[in-house]
Amino acid sequence: xxxxxxxxxxxxxxxxxxxxxxxxxxxxxxxxxxxxxxxxxxxxxxxxxxxxxxxxxxxxxxxxxxxxxxxxxxxxxxxxxxxxxxxxxxxxxxxxxxxxxxxxxxxxxxxxxxxxxxxxxxxxxxxxxxxxxxxxxxxxxxxxxxxxxxxxxxxxxxxxxxxxxxxxxxxxxxxxxxxxxxxxxxxxxxxxxxxxxxxxxxxxxxxxxxxxxxxxxxxxxxxxxxxxxxxxxxxxxxxxxxxxxxxxxxxxxxxxxxxxxxxxxxxxxxxxxxxxxxxxxx
Ligand code: PAF
Numbered sequence: 001x002x003x004x005x006x007x008x009x010x011x012x013x014x015x016x017x018x019x020x021x022x023x024x025x026x027x028x029x030x031x032x033x034x035x036x037x038x039x040x041x042x043x044x045x046x047x048x049x050x051x052x053x054x055x056x057x058x059x060x061x062x063x064x065x066x067x068x069x070x071x072x073x074x075x076x077x078x079x080x081x082x083x084x085x086x087x088x089x090x091x092x093x094x095x096x097x098x099x100x101x102x103x104x105x106x107x108x109x110x111x112x113x114x115x116x117x118x119x120x121x122x123x124x125x126x127x128x129x130x131x132x133x134x135x136x137x138x139x140x141x142x143x144x145x146x147x148x149x150x151x152x153x154x155x156x157x158x159x160x161x162x163x164x165x166x167x168x169x170x171x172x173x174x175x176x177x178x179x180x181x182x183x184x185x186x187x188x189x190x191x192x193x194x195x196x197x198x199x200x201x202x203x204x205x206x207x208x209x210x211x212x213x214x215x216x217x218x219x220x221x222x223x224x225x226x227x228x229x230x231x232x233x234x235x236x237x238x239x240x241x242x243x244x245x246x247x248x249x250x251x252x253x254x255x256x257x258x259x260x261x262x263x264x265x266x267x268x269x270x271x272x273x274x275x276x277x278x279x280x281x282x
Contacts, residue, residue: 027053029147029173030090031138034058035075035191039153039181041088046178047151048089055092056085057141059101064133070271075191094145101140110136114165116158120249122262123158123273126239131162138163139172147173155180155188157260157275161247180274182208188274200268206234207263210241211276214261220252223261223278231265236272239264243278255281 028047032040036058047054058081065071082093102108110132117131118124124131142150150173152160164175181189186208196204210230214223220243227241244250246258255278262275 026148027055027091027145028176029141029145029150030054030056030085031141031150031152032056032058032081032085033060033074033191034078034081034095036081036084037189037191037193039155039189041084042181043151043153043178044085044088044090046176047149050149050176052148053091054089055094055145055147056090057145058082058085058093058095059137059141061101061133061137062098063102063136064130066127066129073195075194096144100144101137108136108140111139111166111170114162114169116165116247116249117162120158120244122240122242122244122249122264126264131159134159135162135166139166139170142172149174149176151176151178153178153180155190155274157262158249161249164247186212188272190272192270192272195268195270197268200270203234203236204267204272206231206236207265207272207274208276209234210263211261211274214241214243215276215278218255218281220255220259220278227261227263231263236265236267239266239271241265246277255279 028050030043030047044054044056058078060074060076062071078095085093113131113135152163152175154160154177160177167173167175183189185205187193187204210227213226213230217223217226223243224241228238231238231241241263243252243259243261245252246260252259258280259278260275261278264271264273
């Protein structure tokens with residue numbers, strides 16, 4: 001892993017004081033953009049269960065938003081987030097300023113994107129520039145925190161594959177993936193769910209229904225058709241509803257290898273994404 005480009009003094013002082021570490025290498029890291037909900041807290045609890053000090057970062061990364069309204073509407077309540085993270089077991093909650101992450105005097109590079117972040121035609125196609133922003137901030141955060149393990153949720157499946165591919169190529173922390181946290185009706189927990197109106201919220205369960213229908217299909221093309229129909233019949237506008245290989249996110253002809261159904265759909269001006277592992281047929 002690259003040397004830290006800059007090591008913010010206050011940050012190191014707080015890490016040392018709170019976590020008893022200097023520097024914070026060997027800890028468990030949970031990067032977030034805040035707006036913490038139960039899903040994030042499950043990540044923090046999973047991190048804590050690994051038995052090492054846990055640092056949670058809260059940074060709304062402007063670089064990864066391809067939609068200005070989405071960036072401006074993103075929840076920012078750092079005090080609440082810090083309290084929640086601490087209650088779930090965080091030893092350090094780090095809310096860096098823009099200058100800590102992207103100091104004007106330092107060129108913060110963007111890692112070369114692996115093919116899983118440029119070719120599948122999923123988030124890469126629908127959110128241009130998003131993964132360059134994610135890769136850049138994640139690498140920067142890893143450089144500053146120097147964790148032994150970094151925890152990511154499976155909900156952002158393509159992001160998870162991107163981060164895994166970068167550390168496989170360039171080195172970095174071990175990536176610990178945590179299954180998607182869901183509401184009782186199956187809706188994947190997301191900071192954006194709170195933008196759904198009372199009328200549209202019940203329709204949002206169609207995303208999980210679609211994924212479950214896909215898991216019951218006997219062929220990927222049938223699974224894709226069923227997902228499309230389920231989403232449309234509940235009034236969602238589909239961006240993609242596909243079955244792909246689990247790690248490379250390539251098209252698949254059958255269910256003989258690990259695969260994943262992945263969905264992105266709009267409801268009431270809110271973009272919902274989710275994914276589910278498909279059964280392997282032997
Ligand atoms: O998954 C997220 O919340 C963000 O993409 C991450 C990894 C914190 C980078 O800003």
